[in-house]
Amino acid sequence: xxxxxxxxxxxxxxFDQWPEDKWxxxxxLGKIGMWIFLLSDxxxxxxxxxxxxxxxxxxxxxxxPGEPVEFGINFTAGLTFLLICSSVTMxxxxxxxxxxxxxxAVKWLLVTTMGGALFLCGQMQEYFGAFEFLFHxxxxxxxxxxxxxxxxxxxxxxxxxxxxxHVLTGTLYIFVMAIRTYLGKYDGGNYNHIxxxxxxxxxxxxxWILVFTFIYLVPx
Amino acid sequence: MASETHPHITxxxxxxxxxxxxWTIFFVLFLLTVLEVGIVFIPGLGNGPMxxxxxxxxxxxxxxxxxxxxxxSHDTAxxxxxxxxxxxxxxxxxxxxxxxAVWKLAWxxx
Numbered sequence: 001x002x003x004x005x006x007x008x009x010x011x012x013x014x015f016d017q018w019p020e021d022k023w024x025x026x027x028x029l030g031k032i033g034m035w036i037f038l039l040s041d042x043x044x045x046x047x048x049x050x051x052x053x054x055x056x057x058x059x060x061x062x063x064x065p066g067e068p069v070e071f072g073i074n075f076t077a078g079l080t081f082l083l084i085c086s087s088v089t090m091x092x093x094x095x096x097x098x099x100x101x102x103x104x105a106v107k108w109l110l111v112t113t114m115g116g117a118l119f120l121c122g123q124m125q126e127y128f129g130a131f132e133f134l135f136h137x138x139x140x141x142x143x144x145x146x147x148x149x150x151x152x153x154x155x156x157x158x159x160x161x162x163x164x165x166h167v168l169t170g171t172l173y174i175f176v177m178a179i180r181t182y183l184g185k186y187d188g189g190n191y192n193h194i195x196x197x198x199x200x201x202x203x204x205x206x207x208w209i210l211v212f213t214f215i216y217l218v219p220x
Numbered sequence: 221m222a223s224e225t226h227p228h229i230t231x232x233x234x235x236x237x238x239x240x241x242x243w244t245i246f247f248v249l250f251l252l253t254v255l256e257v258g259i260v261f262i263p264g265l266g267n268g269p270m271x272x273x274x275x276x277x278x279x280x281x282x283x284x285x286x287x288x289x290x291x292x293s294h295d296t297a298x299x300x301x302x303x304x305x306x307x308x309x310x311x312x313x314x315x316x317x318x319x320x321a322v323w324k325l326a327w328x329x330x
Contacts, residue, residue, distance in 0.1 A: 032299075050310065087246075087285065090289075206290075
């Protein structure tokens, strides 16, 4: 292929996509970049969870006097179910935009945004009792789980709040994607950005599955 | 064409959409979560077996999200292996740490 022909072929592709090759297939530059970011992020989470495990395993006394014995498994199981639901709505939004159904994609993306927002509300309730009138619980801080007072409290807030920041980021990200989809930015098979957004959101769900198990479910 | 025989499957040049599979994975994830919560409330189950069961279920759930929802199953072997190998490193580190803790505990009890 001559230099001019190669240049012409290159211009047929969207700005953020590579030509197909045997190593990365049809994955775009953005998708590869998102995977690299997610792997680095996963190793950060792994570091936090390992630190949590090491501190917990080596502690002579893990639960300090005045702290709640458990974090409220049933409530958090509900939050886990919410994230699993939002993962499936995200993938349905992706499926819709791949098939060129803009209206359906916007609907699924907005439902996913709502799932993320509800999860954040749940976390506000868990920490601060922001919705005490609904759940009749003043939150973990009022129960005596204070950041800095014990290794248990500090690692709990570090891991769950770091994840919560990811949920906040993901929720805003998906909302922006929903608006851009509504404006027709991803019509005509240009679904690469939705795929990247989906990867981020599923990663948030994946991490929560591990956080829920190792921080909430493993008995004291 | 696949979509003529399986209406829930759409084949495009680059991606594979399978709604039935997505909903199946969703229900399996839901059931595994219920199972996880149920395990915690089993009376008399020791910490060791409980930790093994909960950890195993969590890893299976995380792998299902990665494989089906993040479409690793449809990515190239290069991308797939890059992700799996990177994720295996902290997993094996955790296994080594747990083994070390168990060894130290056994040693002090001798």
